[in-house]
Amino acid sequence: MTDEHSDAGRERPARRAAPRRGERAGAPAKRQARKPAGEPTGDGGTGSGGATRDGGARNGRVLPAEAARRAAEQIVSLTGRELESVVSIERRDEGWLIGVEVVETRRIPDSADILAVFEAEVDEDGDLYGYRRTGRYSRGQMHRGGR
Secondary structure, eight states: OOOTTTTTTSOOOOOOOOOOTTOOTTOOOOOOOOOOTTSBOSSSSBTTTTBOTTSBBTTSOBOHHHHHHHHHHHHHHHHOOEEEEEEEEEEETTEEEEEEEEEEEOOSSGGGOEEEEEEEEEETTSOEEEEEEEEEEETTSOOSTTO
């Protein structure tokens, strides 16, 4: 008679996720497990590290990375274009000014793609309240003025 729970007392070896960008395969992970937001950390604080689970800071202002993520999502949604990258983040009194680069037209070779940069204005809560296209250029084009 076989016991279907014969390996119940044995632990399975933990599987390691694929290495992240910049990590070597087999290298020990540098990150430590985080406690969920709001749980006590033992130092009198909470596991949020100053931020809420959705990326907002405790003081009600959204953090730069979350503001950029939200702005990029909104630009992609409004324009129907593919996100290339977030190219700038600037703090403003009323929120954030985020530069978002998108692919306007795909071409062969890729260096001939037409890219566009949009400036997105995001309030302190991370909500988009304005955007505009500030430039278009070929991916392979040399930029003047540091852009």
